Amino acid sequence: MSYSVKEIFKSLQGEGFHTGRVAIFCRFSGCNLWNGKEYSKSSALCKFCDTDFVGTDGINGGKFKSADSLAQKILEEWGDGRDNRYVILTGGEPLLQVDIFLIEALHKINFTVAIETNGTIVPPNGIDWVCVSPKGSSNIILKEGNELKLVYPQLEIDPSIFLRWNFQYFFLQPLDDYNVKFNTKLTVDYCINNPKWRLSLQTHKYIGIP
Ligand SMILES: C[S@@+](CC[C@H](N)C(=O)[O-])C[C@H]1O[C@@H](n2cnc3c(N)ncnc32)[C@H](O)[C@@H]1O
Ligand SMILES: Nc1nc2[nH]cc(C(=O)O)c2c(=O)[nH]1
Ligand code: SF4
Numbered sequence: 787m788s789y790s791v792k793e794i795f796k797s798l799q800g801e802g803f804h805t806g807r808v809a810i811f812c813r814f815s816g817c818n819l820w821n822g823k824e825y826s827k828s829s830a831l832c833k834f835c836d837t838d839f840v841g842t843d844g845i846n847g848g849k850f851k852s853a854d855s856l857a858q859k860i861l862e863e864w865g866d867g868r869d870n871r872y873v874i875l876t877g878g879e880p881l882l883q884v885d886i887f888l889i890e891a892l893h894k895i896n897f898t899v900a901i902e903t904n905g906t907i908v909p910p911n912g913i914d915w916v917c918v919s920p921k922g923s924s925n926i927i928l929k930e931g932n933e934l935k936l937v938y939p940q941l942e943i944d945p946s947i948f949l950r951w952n953f954q955y956f957f958l959q960p961l962d963d964y965n966v967k968f969n970t971k972l973t974v975d976y977c978i979n980n981p982k983w984r985l986s987l988q989t990h991k992y993i994g995i996p
């Protein structure tokens with residue numbers, strides 16, 4: 787198996803339960819809910835993506851021929867220190883590519899492995915922290931994990947349907963579009979009135995880090 791990766795960088799988790807935690811982000815190329823081209827965004831299953839995941843031309847991007855070579859690159863970006871190694875597999879949709887060999891290669895070098903997924907693909911066993919973020923009318927098959935992080939509002943989605951699913955934490959994240967201020971107010975109001983839900987802000991955008 788080879789892996790197509792858009793970019794690999796070190797930053798702080800900006801969103802959700804682990805906000806503020808240092809992590810290597812490994813952003814895989816490609817997604818099953820949008821082809822990444824602006825002209826088709828409004829007709830895609832996911833219509834609001836804030837990310838460029840097309841190709842392999844980002845920082846440290848490329849095609850990696852083996853799980854070990856990708857894991858070694860991730861370790862190189864982490865730098866010194868064996869403690870608290872944390873990698874977030876994201877994209878695009880990482881589960882189009884992530885397999886058991888990559889998880890094992892990362893565990894072997896002491897990384898805790900987290901994933902950000904749209905929930906339409908079953909993950910391999912062994913991922914340490916699973917964050918599912920449901921999209922519009924897509925068919926979500928992954929109904930358990932650590933956190934469910936719903937972008938809010940979405941026309942097709944009533945958040946309450948997810949509370950029956952098996953997650954430790956439920957987050958609402960304001961939709962970042964031209965109306966982000968209004969969306970943030972709607973999200974705050976929803977959390978105040980529905981205390982199972984917590985607010986997730988995309989803090990990296992506010993402080994200007996990747
Ligand atoms: C770019 S996605 C990649 C991982 C995966 N494809 C997914 O959708 O979860 C990473 C996170 O950013 C969120 N996101 C994407 N576009 C957003 C936007 N415009 N506003 C707020 N969150 C957004 C997604 O819902 C997801 O939680
Ligand atoms: N700082 C930072 N935190 C993030 N959490 C999830 C992200 C993603 O794009 O998956 C992301 C991201 O792109 N940057
Ligand atoms: S599912 Fe994730 S990566 Fe794909 S278009 Fe939506 S937000 Fe972007």
Ligand SMILES: [Mg+2]
Nearest residue numbers: 836837876996
């Ligand atoms: Mg992002």
